Amino acid sequence: MQQTQITAYLAPKGFVNQAAAELKGVQAVYGRLVIAGGPPQTSCWAQNTWLEPRTLRIRSITDGAKALRDIQRNWIMYSFRWHRRSTLIQEKLPHVSARPLRFPEPVPQSPLGSWTLLAPDLVLASARCSSVFPHGEVRFVESKQGPPCRAYLKLWEVFSRIQKMPAPGDACLDAGSSPGGWTWVLQQLGASVLAVDRADPATEIMRLPGVTFRKGSAFSILPDQDNRFDWIFCDVACYPEKLLDWVSIWQNSGKCRNFVCTVKFQGDSHYGVINKFAALPHTAFLHLSHNKHELTWISLNVSSYN
Structure with a gap:
């Protein structure tokens, strides 16, 4: 039957x-x-x-x-x-x-x-x-030296699951970068990283070649400033609607084609924003093994997910 x-x-x-x-x-x-x-x-x-x-x-x-x-x-x-x-x-x-x-x-x-x-x-x-x-559930042999926090595991998991990552020389923006876990991952891949945060990253991150730090709001970098990036990353704690507005500006500008951002929730009051993110081009959501009460929003031109 x-x-x-x-x-x-x-x-x-x-x-x-x-x-x-x-x-x-x-x-x-x-x-x-x-x-x-x-x-x-x-x-x-x-x-x-x-x-x-x-x-x-x-x-x-x-x-x-x-x-x-x-x-x-x-x-x-x-x-x-x-x-x-x-x-x-x-x-x-x-x-x-x-x-x-x-x-x-x-x-x-x-x-x-x-x-x-x-x-x-x-x-x-x-x-x-x-x-x-x-x-x-994705597990890694963890790095005991180098990353200043465990947030780097999120990015390792993203790249392992989507089977795509920045190439050497790619220009990356890490918005809300401190203390620098994601910046460390990107620099290790050979990318050029602009790290932006109101707080200074860890000293060892500031010293890495290919990393430029700019003090300011995570969302202060905009496409109308003649900025162009291959990848934009964001793991900052903020209202999901604020993140949505900012990435929408970047997507509409055509000046960045790949995005990996953490959408963080408090309670269940912001779940409606998931549908708004889902309406953006080339969108997928992942709940990573290393996510807590959050989802990882990904927008790539060509991608496959595991």
Whole structure:
């Protein structure tokens, strides 16, 4: 019998309500896994989307592992209940290496399926998922020297997922740059960086070749000043509407073609601005593993997302 089409969306920890609220046709919520009817929908908050979930009746732990192996090799378990039984099934599946990435090495290419137990005898499994990372969570071998804060991990994750990053010599604007985590990433890639903030960046960032610091408001750099950039970045804490107005000016000017900006929220009072960002050209939203109550807005001319 043909199964009714559904899609499953794994929400980040603490953001199940946000993920469920943006989806149509929600049928059930299992822990962080939101089930909605129909084909995949665009989801800003989902960490990983299970694109082709199907249910499998199983008679035993061994039978469950065999049913998954018969579909494909690589699986990662999401467990919201029946944790011991789920673990025993996963242990009978081939080991999946989930070692941290050494940025900027390429992301894994092998497909990684996701599965969970909806009941002791019922598996929900999707061989195809939107992310090649376990549960959509990207981990890195962290840099212990160099970056002045952990915000650099956001940018590493963005570049790993969109498979595009500034090339050596590209002109970048880092608006609201202090203490300099994003500036450090861009400089390490060989880009030329104009870092703008009311607060001085860390001393070691000021000394980096190719970095120019300008004291002032994050949004003080405008295209009518004859400025032109290959990339604009912004990770500043501000009202989302203010960020929207500023990036709209830049997009309309045609003087920058690539944008990566963090849209930060306080409570749920600004969620309506998501649709306004989504209306901008070449737009996508990601909820990064290293995001908190925020989304990363990306606008590129040509892009692919993982």
